Amino acid sequence: MFRKILITGGTGQVGAALLATAPPRARLAAPSSQELDIRNPASVNHAFAKWRPDFLINAAAYTKVDRAEDEPELAFALNAEAPRHLAAACAAAKCPMLHLSTDYVFDGAKASPYVETDAPAPINTYGKSKLQGEREVASTLNAHLILRVSWVFSATGANFVKTMLGLAARDELSLVSDQRGTPTSAHSIALAVWRILGRWAKAPSYGVYHFASQPETTWHGFAAEIFAVASKLQGLKRTPRLRAVTSQGYPAAASRPLNSVLDDTRLQRAFGLSAADWRPELARIVQQLA
Ligand SMILES: NC(=O)c1ccc[n+]([C@@H]2O[C@H](COP(=O)([O-])OP(=O)(O)OC[C@H]3O[C@@H](n4cnc5c(N)ncnc54)[C@H](OP(=O)(O)O)[C@@H]3O)[C@@H](O)[C@H]2O)c1
Structure with missing residues (x-):
């Protein structure tokens, strides 16, 4: 394991899960965004001088997909330029970097799950900013691993599971049923990251990897599962009727890919990981939120 790991975004879904699941021997520094503002190169350089990390995990990002269209x-600044500042500091310090990215780098036109060699073609500002960030990292630092994840949920932060549970008293909800993806718990991402770091120390594997859970579903299917689990574990007496709508019938500021399913065979083979199932993770989190 690395001697000192610097984690950005420690208050976010994935960052908090990384801190909660870190191996006992790991020495971590997880400064707040006030202490380390990754948009500011001076702040990044100061953090590297202070903590002298020998590995960086960048879990900080701008994740508001619709609002990104307006700002x-x-x-x-956060998803493209900041990763470049971080990668430059890593290059100077000879410090490898694991950078998190997204399924939204793809346009969703492919019928089957996306593999790492598929050409990205983002269709919204968030996806474009994340793809630019990937490119900045890859061109600035050789020792990098970009881990694309999708549809992240956890007991903390803003996510679809918490939104649905907050709407449980409604009579009816309209849910998009033509966007496919794989919900993925922040906890399972964190475990995969620690596995990657454990192996990396022995055999570094650079480049882009996908991490996803099984099985694929739609937002409508995900919501149905959330309410089924909440009925069982939280004893909800009634749940909203779920009305299936198409993306066209559900106007949002940002377009979203119809297919967001990531194929993570490459990651499984390289790091000895097995396919994760998001449903037990959902049950664990719904119980936690009860
Ligand atoms: N959420 C999803 O569904 C999803 C899907 C696919 C991929 N991803 C990717 O997965 C990664 C983790 O996402 P997440 O959902 O865990 O994110 P999140 O919960 O939105 O957390 C974002 C984190 O970034 C930090 N941050 C914001 N501005 C910062 C700044 N200027 N300097 C330093 N830190 C700053 C935030 O700190 P404060 O709390 O202090 O603001 C927070 O800790 C991201 O790369 C994201 O693009 C997420």
Whole structure:
């Protein structure tokens, strides 16, 4: 294991899960965004001088997909320019970097799950900013691993599971049923990251990898599962009727890919991981939120 691991975004869904699941021997520094503002190169350099990390995990990002359409400068500052600052500091310190990215780098037109060699073609500002960030990292630092994840949920932060549970008293909800993806718990992402780091120390594997859970579903299917689990574990007496709508019938500021399913065979083979199932994770989190 690495001697000192610097984690950005420690208050976010994935960052908090990384801190909660870190191996006992790991020495971590997880400064707040006030202490380390990744948009500011001086702040990044100061953090590297202070903590002298020998590995960086960048879990900080701008993740508001719809709002990014109205504030693209902020999305690009955090998702594209900041990863470049971080990668430059890593290059100077000879410190490898694991950078988190997203399924939204794809346009969703492919019928089957996306593999790492598929050409990205983002269709919204968030996806464009994240793809730019991937490119900045890859061109600035050789020792990098970009881990694309999708549909992240956890007991903390803003996510679809918490939104649905907050709407449980409604009579009816309209849910998009033509966007496919794989919900993935922040906890399972964190465990995969620690596995990657454990192996990396022995055999570094650079490049882009996908991490996803099984099985694929739609937002409508995910909501149905959330309410089924909540009825069982939280004793909800009644749940909303779920009305299936198409993306066209559900206007949002940002377009979203119809297919967001990631194929993570490459990651499984390289790091000895097995396919994760998001449903037990959902049950654990719904119980936690009860
Ligand atoms: N959420 C999803 O569904 C999803 C899907 C696919 C991929 N991803 C990717 O997965 C990764 C983790 O996402 P997440 O859902 O865990 O994110 P999140 O919960 O939105 O957390 C974002 C984190 O970034 C930090 N941050 C914001 N501005 C910062 C700044 N200027 N300097 C330093 N830190 C700053 C936030 O700190 P504060 O709390 O202090 O603001 C927070 O800790 C991201 O790369 C994201 O693009 C997420």
